[in-house]
Amino acid sequence: MEGRRVVVGVSGGIAAFKAVLLVRELQRRGARVRVVMTRTATRFVGPATFAGITGRPAVSELFDTSHTGEIHVELGAWAEAMVIAPATMNLLARAAQGMADDAVLATLACTDAPLLVAPAMHTRMWERPATQRNLERLRADGVRVVEPVVGPLASGDVGSGRMAEPEAIADALGQTLRPADLAGLHVLVSAGPTVEDLDPVRFLGNRSTGRMGYAIAEAARDRGAVVTLVTGPTALAPPRGVRSVAVRSALDMEGAMQAAFPSADVVIMAAAVADYRPAAPSAQKLKKTDGPLTLKLVRNPDILAALSSARSGPRPILVGFALETENVVENARAKLARKGVDLVVANHARDGFGGDSNLVSLVSPDAVDELPRMSKRAVADRILDRARALLDG
Numbered sequence: 001m002e003g004r005r006v007v008v009g010v011s012g013g014i015a016a017f018k019a020v021l022l023v024r025e026l027q028r029r030g031a032r033v034r035v036v037m038t039r040t041a042t043r044f045v046g047p048a049t050f051a052g053i054t055g056r057p058a059v060s061e062l063f064d065t066s067h068t069g070e071i072h073v074e075l076g077a078w079a080e081a082m083v084i085a086p087a088t089m090n091l092l093a094r095a096a097q098g099m100a101d102d103a104v105l106a107t108l109a110c111t112d113a114p115l116l117v118a119p120a121m122h123t124r125m126w127e128r129p130a131t132q133r134n135l136e137r138l139r140a141d142g143v144r145v146v147e148p149v150v151g152p153l154a155s156g157d158v159g160s161g162r163m164a165e166p167e168a169i170a171d172a173l174g175q176t177l178r179p180a181d182l183a184g185l186h187v188l189v190s191a192g193p194t195v196e197d198l199d200p201v202r203f204l205g206n207r208s209t210g211r212m213g214y215a216i217a218e219a220a221r222d223r224g225a226v227v228t229l230v231t232g233p234t235a236l237a238p239p240r241g242v243r244s245v246a247v248r249s250a251l252d253m254e255g256a257m258q259a260a261f262p263s264a265d266v267v268i269m270a271a272a273v274a275d276y277r278p279a280a281p282s283a284q285k286l287k288k289t290d291g292p293l294t295l296k297l298v299r300n301p302d303i304l305a306a307l308s309s310a311r312s313g314p315r316p317i318l319v320g321f322a323l324e325t326e327n328v329v330e331n332a333r334a335k336l337a338r339k340g341v342d343l344v345v346a347n348h349a350r351d352g353f354g355g356d357s358n359l360v361s362l363v364s365p366d367a368v369d370e371l372p373r374m375s376k377r378a379v380a381d382r383i384l385d386r387a388r389a390l391l392d393g
């Protein structure tokens with residue numbers, strides 16, 4: 001993490017003393033560190049300690065008149081990553097609610113950088129439903145949680161809730177802080193299902209949640225790319241710092257993809273595009289009759305194949321997905337050629353839907369790379385690694 005800018009947020013738990021070691025560890029790995037503290041944290045570790053080791057004041061007051069400008073805005077923009085360690089039960093609750101009533105949370109509110117939290121609390125607080133609910137919330141917002149470990153607690157009890165060791169937190173941060181190797185590039189990603197309306201109230205859809213495509217958009221953003229995310233309807237919040245274009249049908253998606261395509265350096269089609277749409281969607285709600293109903297469907301355009309035909313040189317790099325229920329790799333190979341793309345991410349329908357992890361093979365004209373099961377975010381980074389290599393020729 002040589003030269004990377006990390007904000008360490010410290011909240012008020014006994015594990016705050018370990019935040020000092022974390023700052024030291026991050027510096028040992030080359031990071032530039034600045035510290036923000038909650039007021040309670042200052043009762044556990046003096047700001048002078050952090051100021052001494054970072055060479056910058058540790059910020060604990062939003063309204064300190066010795067700062068010029070708004071310190072939380074400045075720190076939030078400065079950060080390439082922010083880690084809150086320790087994160088107390090109270091800090092997690094306030095963060096999950098989107099509160100910004102102290103220096104740590106106001107800085108968090110002002111950053112587009114990846115966020116990590118390293119919870120630390122007594123086992124009873126850790127196991128509280130409210131704590132777990134707040135963590136789920138934060139995860140859904142894209143915050144990475146460095147899980148506490150089982151061990152001796154300050155109270156003398158032994159249980160889970162002991163903050164992860166500084167080295168483990170630094171490792172997690174190192175994974176999040178990818179090199180900005182996509183800076184200056186435009187990455188265009190499609191995600192989610194398309195929805196094909198039958199009438200004003202009914203539609204044909206599919207089970208795509210959009211998580212894989214959103215993970216790619218976030219990973220590309222974190223690696224410095226300008227990202228356009230063309231997304232069908234999903235239950236996910238639009239990622240921060242990404243230009244999101246919401247679409248509904250395959251035809252809408254085609255229009256949005258073609259509009260963004262000319263400036264794209266990499267196009268990744270992770271959307272589950274409907275192959276068919278109703279031939280004649282009804283303007284009025286279809287009435288039921290006693291007999292069966294036959295729907296006539298017509299083919300949708302193949303968006304990816306059309307983009308491939310439209311490209312004149314090696315750019316943009318084109319990546320497609322192949323979700324199959326059988327013969328996964330063979331089908332992916334065929335798709336590479338048929339769609340004229342550089343890489344196909346192949347997976348089995350049973351492995352890809354809904355969850356946070358995925359099991360995929362990266363299929364290119366000359367190789368099949370079977371990846372182990374990993375988080376969708378890690379899969380996203382592997383796909384982007386390949387796109388980066390393809391750009392380099």
Ligand code: C5P
Binds near residue numbers: 271302303319335
């Ligand atoms: O042919 P198949 O639907 O299996 O191909 C999947 C890949 O093609 C995915 O990347 C998907 O986003 C893309 N696709 C498309 N337009 C369609 C159907 C699929 O771009 N109409």
